[in-house]
Amino acid sequence: MNSKRPFSFYVLTAFFSVFVLFLYGPTITIAILSFQGPRGGLTFPMNGVSLHWFGELFKQQAVGDIWGSFRRSFMLGLLVMVTTTIVSLMGGLAFRKHFRGSAIIFYLAITSLIIPSILISLGVGILFNILDWDVHWASSGFGSQLTWTLPFGLLIMFAVFNRFDSAYEEAARDLGASSWQTLRYVVLPIIGPSLIGVALFGFTLSYDEFARTLLTAGTYNTLPLEIYGMTTSVTTPVLFALGTFTTVFSFIVIALFAVIYKIISNKRASS
Amino acid sequence: MTLILIFFLLLPVLAIVVVSFWQSTAYSYSPAFIFENYEFLLTSPVTLSVYLKTLMFTGITWLCCLLIGFTVAYFLAFHVRSLPVQIGLFLLCTVPFWTSNIIRMISWIPFLGRNGIANNALQDLGLIDEPLEWLLFSDFAVILAFVHLFTLFMIVPIFNSMMRLDRSLIEAAVDAGATGWQVLSNVIIPLTKPGIMIGSIFVITLVMGDFITVRFMSGGQSASVGRVISNEISLLQYPAASASAVILLLTVLIMIGTLLRFVDIRKEL
Numbered sequence: 001m002n003s004k005r006p007f008s009f010y011v012l013t014a015f016f017s018v019f020v021l022f023l024y025g026p027t028i029t030i031a032i033l034s035f036q037g038p039r040g041g042l043t044f045p046m047n048g049v050s051l052h053w054f055g056e057l058f059k060q061q062a063v064g065d066i067w068g069s070f071r072r073s074f075m076l077g078l079l080v081m082v083t084t085t086i087v088s089l090m091g092g093l094a095f096r097k098h099f100r101g102s103a104i105i106f107y108l109a110i111t112s113l114i115i116p117s118i119l120i121s122l123g124v125g126i127l128f129n130i131l132d133w134d135v136h137w138a139s140s141g142f143g144s145q146l147t148w149t150l151p152f153g154l155l156i157m158f159a160v161f162n163r164f165d166s167a168y169e170e171a172a173r174d175l176g177a178s179s180w181q182t183l184r185y186v187v188l189p190i191i192g193p194s195l196i197g198v199a200l201f202g203f204t205l206s207y208d209e210f211a212r213t214l215l216t217a218g219t220y221n222t223l224p225l226e227i228y229g230m231t232t233s234v235t236t237p238v239l240f241a242l243g244t245f246t247t248v249f250s251f252i253v254i255a256l257f258a259v260i261y262k263i264i265s266n267k268r269a270s271s
Numbered sequence: 272m273t274l275i276l277i278f279f280l281l282l283p284v285l286a287i288v289v290v291s292f293w294q295s296t297a298y299s300y301s302p303a304f305i306f307e308n309y310e311f312l313l314t315s316p317v318t319l320s321v322y323l324k325t326l327m328f329t330g331i332t333w334l335c336c337l338l339i340g341f342t343v344a345y346f347l348a349f350h351v352r353s354l355p356v357q358i359g360l361f362l363l364c365t366v367p368f369w370t371s372n373i374i375r376m377i378s379w380i381p382f383l384g385r386n387g388i389a390n391n392a393l394q395d396l397g398l399i400d401e402p403l404e405w406l407l408f409s410d411f412a413v414i415l416a417f418v419h420l421f422t423l424f425m426i427v428p429i430f431n432s433m434m435r436l437d438r439s440l441i442e443a444a445v446d447a448g449a450t451g452w453q454v455l456s457n458v459i460i461p462l463t464k465p466g467i468m469i470g471s472i473f474v475i476t477l478v479m480g481d482f483i484t485v486r487f488m489s490g491g492q493s494a495s496v497g498r499v500i501s502n503e504i505s506l507l508q509y510p511a512a513s514a515s516a517v518i519l520l521l522t523v524l525i526m527i528g529t530l531l532r533f534v535d536i537r538k539e540l
Contacts, residue, residue: 008451012346016360019343022419023367026378033381114472114527116480118497119516126509208371227373228483243374250370 027247034240073223077207079142084149084202085195092157113151120144145206152205153198160194192264200257204250325495329478332417336474337467339418340425348433361430368423376416376487383412412488420484421477425470432466433459472530479523
């Protein structure tokens with residue numbers, strides 16, 4: 001490649017910048033608007049600058065139960081994260097060897113990924129109804145979210161193991177490592193960072209999941225459902241404050257995972 | 272793994288299929304074997320128009336996502352030279368994926384509303400005299416939100432394909448005297464086709480099954496298949512909703528089946 005950048009580079013850079021602006025612009029806008037003064041409305045101009053609407057978040061709301069739903073979403077996210085990570089890892093390991101029915105399970109996973117989410121919601125809702133079980137966010141909600149996070153995790157594990165050099169394992173075995181030792185000291189450290197990625201997917205996808213949880217959460221709402229309910233009834237910037245709050249929370253989670261990822265990679269590099 | 276999928280995927284779908292043959296009374300439903308739900312659904316003119324509308328949304332969104340996604344992925348893969356910058360910019364594109372969709376939809380309100388930024392800017396520039404009404408709560412807003420939410424699903428697989436593309440092929444093409452466009456259309460596009468297919472599958476299924484975006488961004492004015500289903504659900508018409516869901520599922524599966532003929536997903540990861 002020659003070192004002079006072609007003209008198209010500048011066009012594409014401009015395009016990319018516009019795209020990033022398009023991606024982040026709205027989010028930044030509501031972040032600014034959430035600092036609206038107490039008398040401000042849902043759009044510009046800003047009517048003073050204050051933390052009023054964030055304060056409102058902590059007060060008793062006329063509708064909804066923000067903190068309860070936040071807690072539930074958080075718990076559910078953790079549950080889904082742990083399950084997704086463990087099951088995807090096991091699935092990924094299992095799929096390295098061809099076993100009977102592996103193709104079927106694979107297509108099942110793909111189907112699960114592409115099936116319209118409202119169908120899962122409706123289906124699980126009806127199923128629990130027929131079985132006469134109560135829908136609850138920790139049972140039916142949990143399960144329907146797994147139909148979305150598990151295939152994601154599994155696909156990532158496939159991608160990881162497709163690039164995995166099995167010579168490392170053979171070397172370990174030749175040195176007399178048991179299969180558990182091979183897994184613990186060779187495979188896991190190598191794929192560790194990717195597992196962090198799977199965990200991040202599991203948590204955030206669950207934390208933000210809406211459609212699949214809609215009919216399966218039961219009496220107690222998760223946070224996205226709560227926000228959705230608020231959009232129809234709340235017309236103050238408190239909505240933006242909540243939006244900013246959850247977005248910041250998502251960013252914190254992502255940053256946290258990035259830090260863990262960094263630590264693990266460094267440890268691996270130094271050892 | 273399999274057990275979870277069977278219980279929360281296969282059984283629910285079966286339940287939907289079964290219930291779609293049940294009969295509904297005012298507030299509940301009971302076992303039966305009738306075709307009434309399908310008969311009503313398939314003969315109603317509303318169904319056809321709703322499907323056409325959904326397909327229109329899907330088509331336009333798909334095209335926009337493809338063009339934007341391909342351009343962005345191309346820029347990232349071939350024009351950014353250092354790997355850390357590449358990864359950094361790639362992450363910049365993916366971060367919004369990890370934040371709430373609903374919040375991202377809400378974010379458009381101050382932009383597109385009557386007194387929103389877009390209208391004010393256009394008025395200040397003297398391009399329009401009155402606020403444009405069609406910016407928010409319209410088909411335009413729905414498609415804008417779709418593109419905003421789903422372009423990422425196009426970028427990631429295409430970028431993945433491009434990164435796996437052997438660079439020496441491009442060099443060979445250049446050495447053989449190909450122009451920039453020829454390299455793009457004869458080398459890069461054919462070789463990134465699997466990525467494009469996977470991205471398309473995601474975008475199409477997400478748009479076909481969506482109901483929140485349509486409801487929210489159209490202000491309840493536009494219909495889509497997903498919305499019809501969710502309306503029927505809120506009216507507790509489960510058998511009717513199930514019948515619609517079965518038809519939707521078949522439509523999506525046929526579309527995906529066609530796309531899958533062109534790509535082997537497992538090989539591409």
